[in-house]
Amino acid sequence: MGISRRDLFKVAGLGAVLGAVHIPSTACAVKTPSRALPPSKGNRVVIVGGGWAGMTAAKHLKKELGDKVDVVLIEKRKIFMSCPISNVWLGGLVEMDFLMHDFHTPASKYGYTFINATVTDIDRDKRRVYTTEGYVDYDYLILAPGIRYNYDAWFKGDKQMARYCATHFPSAFIPGAEHVALKRKVDNFEEGTFVLVVPPPPHRCPPAPYERAAMIAYVFKQNEVKGKLIVLDPKEDIKPKGPGFRRAYEELYLGLVEYVPNAKIKEVDPVNKVIKTTAGDFKFDDANLNPPHQAGDLAWKAGLVNPKTGWCDVDQLTLRSKLDPRVFVAGDASSVKGFPKSGDMAHNHTKNMVVKALVALLKGKDPYEAVKAPTNTCYSMVNGDPKEAIVINVIYGLDKKKKAPVKKKKNVVNDRSSQLARSTFEWAKALYRDMFS
Ligand SMILES: Cc1cc2nc3c(=O)[nH]c(=O)nc-3n(C[C@H](O)[C@H](O)[C@H](O)COP(=O)(O)OP(=O)(O)OC[C@H]3O[C@@H](n4cnc5c(N)ncnc54)[C@H](O)[C@@H]3O)c2cc1C
Structure with missing residues (x-):
């Protein structure tokens, strides 16, 4: 679609x-x-x-x-x-x-x-x-x-370069036209190297970059793309739901996704399409470049x-x-x-x-x-045919003496399933209902 x-x-x-x-x-x-x-x-x-x-x-x-x-x-x-x-x-x-x-x-x-x-x-x-x-x-x-994007962390105040990067390789972590631009890129990609840069924590939606990688790989698989998606992560491992994402990349998208940990950004050159990181330098044909986030x-x-x-x-x-x-x-x-x-x-x-x-x-x-006390539930879709998802749920308590929330219980389901894919849509519908109707 x-x-x-x-x-x-x-x-x-x-x-x-x-x-x-x-x-x-x-x-x-x-x-x-x-x-x-x-x-x-x-x-x-x-x-x-x-x-x-x-x-x-x-x-x-x-x-x-x-x-x-x-x-x-x-x-x-x-x-x-x-x-x-x-x-x-x-x-x-x-x-x-x-x-x-x-x-x-x-x-x-x-x-x-x-x-x-x-x-x-x-x-x-x-x-x-x-x-x-x-x-x-x-x-x-x-x-x-x-949030806002902190392109200054990459381009040290060079607004023209920041604009070039945002225009040619939109992040799509703020809802809007960037998402449409990214979808066009993914749908039209035929061959070569596509890079996805994971922003450093804390960033909006910790599992979103990994879910995005799975969905891009799913489209590449459908379209029989001759190439691969490289995921450059500044962290030492995928977090949260690491085992679930890893299994999806290995079992569903073998050869299509290359996950690179410890890839802290040293330099981004969107004009020549090169990213230098602590895990090596990467040339790309197209990319989803996600700078650090701020309020x-x-x-x-x-x-x-x-x-x-x-x-x-x-x-x-x-x-x-x-x-x-x-x-x-x-x-x-x-x-x-x-x-x-x-x-x-x-x-x-x-x-x-x-x-x-x-x-x-x-x-x-x-x-x-x-x-x-609040809770937090986050589903991630990792497969499209059949639709399958994984999930994390955290229940918090409130320490009123320390005047701070505390994590009480964490449940993670790394075994992807169609049931969790259905729950993903049910979760979204329930939340939309609680805000809009
Ligand atoms: C790709 C992706 C996938 C995600 N998936 C999930 C998920 O599965 N589950 C989940 O729980 N979270 C997910 N998230 C995270 C979620 O989108 C954010 O955490 C959430 O939107 C935060 O809500 P917010 O109200 O703080 O910000 P927003 O929802 O971004 O709202 C901020 C609003 O402020 C408005 N605004 C800003 N400045 C002004 C101004 N000057 N004047 C008037 N209005 C202004 C903006 O237009 C915007 O509507 C995902 C995020 C991304 C990027």
Whole structure:
């Protein structure tokens, strides 16, 4: 299943959808910022970013507090596209429809305000968010901007080279048109060496690069590609679900996938298509080049990122910013020890920790009493015919004395199965339902 005309129409037609900045009609005129909404009545929570964390926060705050809270969700995209299951789509095993959701239905159903605009700045002293549609004041802010790519780690501030790399070898770790570009590359690849660079941890979705490798190999196998996929991993081994991925590469894609551990990037030359690593130098014909990740741009603009780590320091039980008690940082941009940066975790910690803590605060209660322990489940599709997947599930507890989550139980199923492939789709449907309907 390649990219269907319907898929392309959907992506192109929604245009700006996928990653582009919304430009207001008066973009050329200098204008005094105006209000996008009337002033707050003292109960306004503004959520920036309608991804996995932001969508969860908007619905569940309204579900818990109803009219007692004025929830405003600001998102720059015109449509939601899910990164989870995007590798499965890359493998041609599901239509893009499955990944797409609209912002309007849940806003209308649960009674929150949806503003389709780009947030350009945040003034934390004034408790004000500036957007391309005017400014909005908040009493509390939930910042959920996801990640940004740190090309500077590779190109030392050479923006032109970073742009060249992003254009010719898009990462597709942020939902959008990059995914379509990557699928075209994979579908059209006929022979030679295709390289996939695994970003260094912590990065968005620890198993995603390995699942992507399996799905690319599956397409290459179907298309009888004369060549191979080289996976360059800075780590010493595949983690998580290492045995499951390794077995898939060896049993299903022997000769098609070469996994190279300890391949820390020394130099990336996208023009001459060479990557120098601590495990040797690699020439490639085409590639999926994934630079290191950091908290999304907006978190930097708001001055909430720890420059030493690239992520936002937060209270480990409530995810309240350590730098501003009026701000919670939800989703991948936050840093909680032991939490992977996954959609499942973004959904789980937002629902059980961020929302519970904020509801308690708004009711004048103790937020630490209110928070609940999250879980994290992550399926990875490794085969397309038959569809087969592996899974990891971690159950957390809360150490309220140490004010930190603790891992209580970990289950990993490395034996791929069709049952787990079916569960993959069921998991996604359940999560989409909990955010969008
Ligand atoms: C290929 C791939 C596969 C994955 N598979 C899985 C999986 O199987 N299971 C799983 O649990 N996780 C998976 N993940 C991880 C998952 O996608 C992320 O962990 C999750 O999206 C994090 O949610 P978030 O809300 O923090 O960020 P996002 O979902 O990225 O949302 C951030 C939102 O903020 C918006 N935004 C940013 N800046 C602005 C601004 N200035 N103004 C307005 N809006 C703004 C963005 O447009 C975006 O909608 C996968 C990721 C990838 C890349």
